[in-house]
Amino acid sequence: MSWHGIQTVARLELRQRIRASRWAIVLGIWFAVIALVTVLSYWAMHDPQVDSGASMYDIVIFFVLGLGMLVVPSLTATSINGDREHGVLATLQTTLLTSADIVLGKLVAAWAIAGAFLATALPFLVWAWLEGGISLGRILLSLLVLLLVLAVVCAIGLMFSTLTARPVSSAVLTYLAMGVLVFGTVIGFGLTAFLVTQEETVSVYGIPDDWWEKNPSSIAPPPPGTEPMEPVAPLEPTRADCTTFDRRTTVAHTERIWWMLPLNPFVVVADAAPSKPPTQEEMYAGFTPMRWISAGAREARRGATDEIRQECNIGTNFQESPDPLADAAQREPVWPYGLGFLLVSGVGATLIANRRLHTPIRRLPNGTRIA
Amino acid sequence: MLTQGEPRGIEVAGVRRAFGNVLAVDDISLTARPGEVTALIGPNGSGKTTLLLMLASLLVPDRGTIRIDGHDPVTQPTLVRARIGWMPDGFGTWDALTVREVLETIAAAYRIPPDQARARVSELLQTVHLADLADRRARVLSRGQKQRLGLARALINDPGVLLLDEPASGLDPRSRIELRDVLRSLAAEGKTVLVSSHILTELQEVADRAVIVARGRTIETQQLDGDLVGAALASWRIDSLDPERLQGWLTERSVPARRVGGGLTEVEAAGEENAARLLADLVRDGIRVTAFTPSQGALESAYLAATEDRQ
Numbered sequence: 001m002s003w004h005g006i007q008t009v010a011r012l013e014l015r016q017r018i019r020a021s022r023w024a025i026v027l028g029i030w031f032a033v034i035a036l037v038t039v040l041s042y043w044a045m046h047d048p049q050v051d052s053g054a055s056m057y058d059i060v061i062f063f064v065l066g067l068g069m070l071v072v073p074s075l076t077a078t079s080i081n082g083d084r085e086h087g088v089l090a091t092l093q094t095t096l097l098t099s100a101d102i103v104l105g106k107l108v109a110a111w112a113i114a115g116a117f118l119a120t121a122l123p124f125l126v127w128a129w130l131e132g133g134i135s136l137g138r139i140l141l142s143l144l145v146l147l148l149v150l151a152v153v154c155a156i157g158l159m160f161s162t163l164t165a166r167p168v169s170s171a172v173l174t175y176l177a178m179g180v181l182v183f184g185t186v187i188g189f190g191l192t193a194f195l196v197t198q199e200e201t202v203s204v205y206g207i208p209d210d211w212w213e214k215n216p217s218s219i220a221p222p223p224p225g226t227e228p229m230e231p232v233a234p235l236e237p238t239r240a241d242c243t244t245f246d247r248r249t250t251v252a253h254t255e256r257i258w259w260m261l262p263l264n265p266f267v268v269v270a271d272a273a274p275s276k277p278p279t280q281e282e283m284y285a286g287f288t289p290m291r292w293i294s295a296g297a298r299e300a301r302r303g304a305t306d307e308i309r310q311e312c313n314i315g316t317n318f319q320e321s322p323d324p325l326a327d328a329a330q331r332e333p334v335w336p337y338g339l340g341f342l343l344v345s346g347v348g349a350t351l352i353a354n355r356r357l358h359t360p361i362r363r364l365p366n367g368t369r370i371a
Numbered sequence: 372m373l374t375q376g377e378p379r380g381i382e383v384a385g386v387r388r389a390f391g392n393v394l395a396v397d398d399i400s401l402t403a404r405p406g407e408v409t410a411l412i413g414p415n416g417s418g419k420t421t422l423l424l425m426l427a428s429l430l431v432p433d434r435g436t437i438r439i440d441g442h443d444p445v446t447q448p449t450l451v452r453a454r455i456g457w458m459p460d461g462f463g464t465w466d467a468l469t470v471r472e473v474l475e476t477i478a479a480a481y482r483i484p485p486d487q488a489r490a491r492v493s494e495l496l497q498t499v500h501l502a503d504l505a506d507r508r509a510r511v512l513s514r515g516q517k518q519r520l521g522l523a524r525a526l527i528n529d530p531g532v533l534l535l536d537e538p539a540s541g542l543d544p545r546s547r548i549e550l551r552d553v554l555r556s557l558a559a560e561g562k563t564v565l566v567s568s569h570i571l572t573e574l575q576e577v578a579d580r581a582v583i584v585a586r587g588r589t590i591e592t593q594q595l596d597g598d599l600v601g602a603a604l605a606s607w608r609i610d611s612l613d614p615e616r617l618q619g620w621l622t623e624r625s626v627p628a629r630r631v632g633g634g635l636t637e638v639e640a641a642g643e644e645n646a647a648r649l650l651a652d653l654v655r656d657g658i659r660v661t662a663f664t665p666s667q668g669a670l671e672s673a674y675l676a677a678t679e680d681r682q
Contacts, residue, residue, distance in 0.1 A: 095452060370429050
């Protein structure tokens with residue numbers, strides 16, 4: 001393995017891509033779609049009272065990742081077996097290039113193209129930044145995580161292209177793997193959630209459930225025939241009525257199954273740099289899908305705790321947050337686990353691809369041609 | 372470049388390779404010497420391409436040993452790859468690249484410095500007569516032109532051992548003659564050239580020896596020199612104005628003969644000496660012979676004899 005070898009393969013790949021495929025058209029469509037989404041979200045969210053940057057940032061990143069997951073697998077999913085079919089792989093294998101040169105060269109080339117796709121989204125992220133409400137650091141961090149996630153997607157595609165003889169099957173397998181990561185994790189989480197949900201006794205600090213029974217006067221109408229002296233003010237519990245008591249209720253122990261969520265690339269990217277929750281003065285949450293994903297995953301990780309539930313939401317000093325998920329931003333992040341898992345998978349996929357490209361070949365899978 | 376005393380050429384001993392339950396190469400042994408063109412001939416599916424894949428360090432033999440200039444392609448693939456030029460059967464190219472770029476990419480893969488590579492590529496494009504197509508996309512090349520590009524690709528690292536799989540297929544007559552000259556001059560430079568082909572007449576003119584394989588086995592190794600042509604049992608075709616008399620004459624003297632199409636008669640004679648005598652006798656006895664030609668080359672005869680049991 002050498003940098004020279006990797007460079008030779010990467011340059012060859014890039015040259016072919018740029019000339020052969022309708023790459024300019026794809027990039028153009030990509031740019032147009034992101035532009036459209038950004039403009040629409042700006043239009044929908046724009047409000048002089050609110051920093052709409054957070055919403056725009058969330059929507060753009062969400063879309064870039066979604067589209068990336070669709071486009072990027074196609075960069076590598078047929079890379080090796082396609083070359084085999086065209087009879088050009090063996091041409092490289094009989095030179096001084098090693099299998100690692102070929103694998104990494106193809107990976108670098110695909111990653112560079114994925115990077116080019118990301119780069120076209122940059123102007124819109126800059127726009128979101130100018131709108132305010134999102135820091136440059138967050139944008140850079142999520143771009144870095146996006147780049148890493150897309151590299152992993154490239155590596156997985158490359159691995160499948162070495163595992164099957166026909167490009168069609170490896171493309172299907174790659175998209176299937178993406179489907180498992182994106183939808184499978186969520187479905188798996190949803191289906192196992194009922195397994196960890198049970199009836200439990202929890203401690204609550206708030207107005208006891210039987211408070212209303214114990215204070216019947218508050219709801220009892222005046223006895224018939226008597227004229228009320230003055231209108232009876234309906235009796236309301238006050239903060240002084242809050243006590244700690246036990247309650248039987250269903251509890252979902254998502255802390256046992258939360259680990260499925262960060263395997264999802266969307267959760268990783270969303271949780272790496274979520275936009276700040278809106279301040280209380282704003283009273284307006286905006287449309288921020290990535291922050292919701294992040295908050296949901298963090299809440300799931302926290303799951304059910306032994307802490308006393310605070311339900312004493314009475315009185316003047318209580319003000320409801322405009323965003324019920326605002327607290328989640330303070331919780332422990334989940335993305336390092338997910339990113340770690342994805343990177344390990346990516347490295348594993350690359351190693352498998354490298355192994356499958358090793359020549360001379362001892363065992364040849366059915367239907368594979370060498371040259 | 373090569374140190375003194377280093378073994379050169381190709382040595383294959385008892386090589387076997389199966390794909391699943393299909394035995395592609397059963398037991399092939401051969402020697403190809405430097406300075407010679409060795410022909411590998413055999414029917415379709417006799418294991419020629421598989422053997423060349425093993426020689427090209429792409430496939431591990433199940434059994435047996437291979438030495439390329441003394442190196443084992445299984446344990447020392449890099450040393451072997453630096454020494455070989457392999458031209459596959461059905462050479463694929465990167466369609467989007469120009470002819471020159473294809474060769475320059477291969478040169479880079481052999482770590483030839485760019486300026487040296489440029490000179491080498493121009494030189495090779497002249498050799499294979501593709502200089503005028505150098506800046507066209509490889510996609511537009513015809514099959515024969517692609518074959519010539521494949522030959523240039525195999526020569527780019529100035530290999531000491533050439534492995535050519537059906538290099539003449541798809542070539543026009545002029546290109547074939549040129550290929551022959553290229554192969555001869557490579558052998559004259561002291562390189563080891565192993566060519567697999569079906570075009571026997573072609574090979575007979577270029578090859579120094581022929582290895583005949585069938586059903587994955589080496590059937591025989593034939594030295595292709597004057598002695599073979601002079602002594603081998605060969606068929607001769609006779610055209611005569613007196614076909615009936617000719618037939619009777621041959622039967623009388625129990626010369627092995629048979630009628631072939633177009634009123635021609637085919638006889639077998641061991642060596643040119645006997646053939647000449649037969650012709651002299653026919654003319655002496657007043658049989659009007661209008662044509663007397665060898666129907667097969669010596670290599671063809673040897674090939675047909677060796678692969679007779681194909682059915």
